[in-house]
Amino acid sequence: MFYPININLDNMNILVVGGGKVALRKCKNFSDFGKSVTIVSPIFEDGFSELENVKLIKREFEERDLNNINMAIIATNNRKLNAEISDMCRKRNIITNVVDDIDKSNFTVSSYVKRGNLLIGISTGGTSPSLSAKIKRELEEKYGEEYEEYTLILGKLRKIIIKKYEDKSERKKQLNRLVKLSLDELKKEYIKEKINDK
Structure with a gap:
């Protein structure tokens, strides 16, 4: 296995x-x-x-x-x-x-889709490389090149959030909120948090 x-x-x-x-x-x-x-x-x-x-x-x-x-x-x-x-x-x-x-x-x-730090592995344990290839194509469409920037900004925001909130449940709430944002919304959030972090 x-x-x-x-x-x-x-x-x-x-x-x-x-x-x-x-x-x-x-x-x-x-x-x-x-x-x-x-x-x-x-x-x-x-x-x-x-x-x-x-x-x-x-x-x-x-x-x-x-x-x-x-x-x-x-x-x-x-x-x-x-x-x-x-x-x-x-x-x-x-x-x-x-x-x-x-x-x-x-x-x-494994087959994989890589977008910067986002790495999604796909494996059928060798039973069906064709299925792995199909799923890879679907994931490449769903998670386009913009996810490279998205994960980069998320990583920067995560550091700010961890520093800003001592309470673990509040941290988790804020981090979960961030992943629901679009790339443009995330960029605005980063600028706002960066200003407030100074």
């Missing part, structure tokens, strides 16, 4: 094995979070050269590639090789996602 979790990638050394479309998609996801990755594959899809923060190693995987790695994404088109690499990772306590074998993985990567 998989438990939903957000993980801090700051001090993680990440290896992706494979140079196909699935590996490319996984690497793009890491780029969304500003994380650099090392990718090992004898061949690469065209899109890899456009990625930032990647180190491409053009050759077959070797066990030494796992040295100093904390997280591995195994995405070759060879199931036997994927399983072998997964076993090597387990022996080294490397958290591993094998894209074509959930039983050989000790974590999965």
